[in-house]
Amino acid sequence: MSSKRVYIETFGCQMNVADTERAVTRLRASGYDILDSPESADILLFNTCSVRARAEQKVYNRIGETLKKAGKVEKIIGVMGCVAQLEGDSIFERAPKVNLVVGTRAVDRLPEIIGRVLDGEKRASDLGERRLDEGLDISPAERHSPYVAFVPIIEGCNKFCTYCIVPYSRGRERSRSATAILSEVNRLHADGYREVHLIGQNVNSYRPSNDVGLENFTGATPFSRLLRAVAGTGIARIKFTTSFPRDFHPDIMTAIEEQQNLCDWIHLPVQSGSDHILRRMRRGYNADYYKRLVDVIKQAKRPVAFTSDIIVGFPGETDEEFEQTLKLIEHCRYDAIYIFKYSERRGTPAAKLTDDVPSDVKAARFQALSSMQKTIQGRIHKSLIGKTLDVLVEGESAKSALDMTGHSTCHRVVNFSGGHSLAGRVVQVRVTDAKVNSLYGELMN
Numbered sequence: 095m096s097s098k099r100v101y102i103e104t105f106g107c108q109m110n111v112a113d114t115e116r117a118v119t120r121l122r123a124s125g126y127d128i129l130d131s132p133e134s135a136d137i138l139l140f141n142t143c144s145v146r147a148r149a150e151q152k153v154y155n156r157i158g159e160t161l162k163k164a165g166k167v168e169k170i171i172g173v174m175g176c177v178a179q180l181e182g183d184s185i186f187e188r189a190p191k192v193n194l195v196v197g198t199r200a201v202d203r204l205p206e207i208i209g210r211v212l213d214g215e216k217r218a219s220d221l222g223e224r225r226l227d228e229g230l231d232i233s234p235a236e237r238h239s240p241y242v243a244f245v246p247i248i249e250g251c252n253k254f255c256t257y258c259i260v261p262y263s264r265g266r267e268r269s270r271s272a273t274a275i276l277s278e279v280n281r282l283h284a285d286g287y288r289e290v291h292l293i294g295q296n297v298n299s300y301r302p303s304n305d306v307g308l309e310n311f312t313g314a315t316p317f318s319r320l321l322r323a324v325a326g327t328g329i330a331r332i333k334f335t336t337s338f339p340r341d342f343h344p345d346i347m348t349a350i351e352e353q354q355n356l357c358d359w360i361h362l363p364v365q366s367g368s369d370h371i372l373r374r375m376r377r378g379y380n381a382d383y384y385k386r387l388v389d390v391i392k393q394a395k396r397p398v399a400f401t402s403d404i405i406v407g408f409p410g411e412t413d414e415e416f417e418q419t420l421k422l423i424e425h426c427r428y429d430a431i432y433i434f435k436y437s438e439r440r441g442t443p444a445a446k447l448t449d450d451v452p453s454d455v456k457a458a459r460f461q462a463l464s465s466m467q468k469t470i471q472g473r474i475h476k477s478l479i480g481k482t483l484d485v486l487v488e489g490e491s492a493k494s495a496l497d498m499t500g501h502s503t504c505h506r507v508v509n510f511s512g513g514h515s516l517a518g519r520v521v522q523v524r525v526t527d528a529k530v531n532s533l534y535g536e537l538m539n
């Protein structure tokens with residue numbers, strides 16, 4: 095094969111988006127062309143997600159569809175990401191057209207793995223470890239946005255919630271060194287990025303192997319020291335996600351109060367309001383503990399937007415237990431929630447429990463939660479009318495070519511009438527109208 099044109103399709107979370115950016119950086123540096131569509135590519139890569147069984151099936155369907163379209167044209171097919179890490183070489187049996195299996199920690203070696211197939215190996219796989227601080231550079235051209243950058247600070251998870259596959263697909267927690275993170279943020283700042291998202295399955299479990307880079311920063315935990323250190327780079331806006339309740343130290347709120355460039359948004363997934371279900375999920379906290387954290391967040395001098403994830407229909411969840419989740423939502427008055435209907439993930443402890451909540455009950459609980467949240471969210475959004483928000487302008491609104499769109503520091507989508515020259519700037523927008531999922535406003539400066 096003479097040309098080396100690659101197409102990568104990404105499924106799932108921000109960690110996968112960051113891995114794709116890294117893979118593309120590596121591939122381009124090795125002489126590959128990256129295409130926006132699969133038709134004329136020689137190599138098709140699928141960076142996969144396995145958080146839900148459906149997501150995994152979707153990948154196999156997508157591979158089938160793409161190959162059907164390609165007809166008789168020979169292509170190299172690679173599966174990357176969580177499905178690759180979990181299923182390993184068995185993917186070659188399930189999808190015999192696949193030539194490459196590249197685990198979550200092997201992304202940086204992608205050019206070499208492809209090289210093995212180009213050199214004649216029929217099937218190549220790499221499920222080895224990542225060298226955390228090496229080869230993590232992402233070229234600005236490959237970032238998903240020229241203004242907002244994802245910066246992974248920790249990979250993997252040690253929590254082993256019973257329903258979750260991540261500790262198996264991403265491995266145990268491994269924190270990047272503070273020096274590597276700070277030098278990446280400094281570079282992004284110098285390159286004109288306005289916002290960084292410090293990302294990881296549980297960012298507040300951040301525990302680097304040494305203190306280098308954090309010596310001059312105070313804080314009750316390595317994560318709150320890192321927040322102060324990243325704030326010290328002077329980059330305009332810093333967001334972080336996801337936080338794990340059990341590791342959420344109040345000092346995170348103190349850091350947010352102190353440092354203006356730490357954004358006023360916390361994503362703290364609760365999953366359920368029932369102590370019994372939280373125990374069966376092995377989340378390591380109960381509803382009272384979580385409510386105490388909520389009080390700390392709500393009492394902050396600087397108001398902070400607060401979002402969560404909820405699973406409905408976990409095995410054994412009774413009507414009363416679901417009611418407790420509704421009560422918790424009422425108590426927390428989240429700015430947004432992401433609701434998931436429980437679905438079994440093969441290989442997790444919860445898969446041994448009977449998935450006994452009927453699908454119509456899961457759907458009804460989903461609806462009840464969603465409509466309660468819409469009412470809460472609608473009220474919160476209405477209360478923002480007349481207020482002025484700092485918005486990072488990210489581009490044209492999907493709904494109208496006359497409008498621009500961006501996110502506020504509190505991570506709300508804000509649309510307003512304005513020109514394309516504003517893209518990349520932080521502007522002040524006065525909110526004039528509120529929908530459940532977005533705000534509309536007028537440009538102030």
Ligand code: SF4
Pocket residue numbers: 251252253254255258259260261295296338
């Ligand atoms: S904390 Fe729980 S839900 Fe989150 S990644 Fe770890 S195991 Fe999964």
